[in-house]
Amino acid sequence: MLSPHKIFKTSTTKKTAILQRLLPVIHEIAELTDSPFSMAIESFDILEKSANDENDFFSCLLEDTVFSSLYLTFYETLFVVIGENTKLSIPMMEKFSENAEEREQLINIQTFNHIRYIENNGACPGCISCENHHDVKDLVSYYNKRNFDFFIKLYIGMKTIQTTFEKLLYNILPKHPNMLEGITSQDILTIRQIIFNEAENNLQ
Ligand SMILES: [Zn+2]
16 A cells, blocks of 8 residues: 555664565666666656646646555565465466556556545545555645645655566566565565665655
8 A cells, every 4th residue: 555654664674685685686677777766757757748737747746656656565465475476476477467457447446536535635435445545644734735845756756666666577577586585565665665765865
């Protein structure tokens, strides 16, 4: 789920064995010519240029940020499951790829519900995403203040993480099917936080 508080949390994260193995790979991805950060900047530019006005831009920014954050939860689940069954890495990667359309439809619905909740100042008459609204609760006050800086940072951070995970899954995993062995949700959270912090630094 979308959890900015999770991302901004400064936890005392242990560098587990899996992290020692994965972080160099994450850094390699970050140094590609088409790095996830540069791709995030590129999509940000497109978003900004295609928006009709400032209101439209703000709405699109929020929508894409929530979409990306929700997408990440699917990667998270997949990575943990692959980590428990590395023999199934490739078939699961392929299955994930096949299900892209279905997954995006589901995320679109959840995004719509969350945005409506945020726009209604944290109120919802009832929808299928209600039990997860608490994950976006923190966004309500930033939305009400129209805090562009906050959402730009979040957008770039989330997009950078999303593309990094995408490259990890489709470009790296097929060559190293055991790469995610033993990965936990906490490891993924740490990786997310590291990528987010680096994207934030790059922005400055
Ligand atoms: Zn709801």
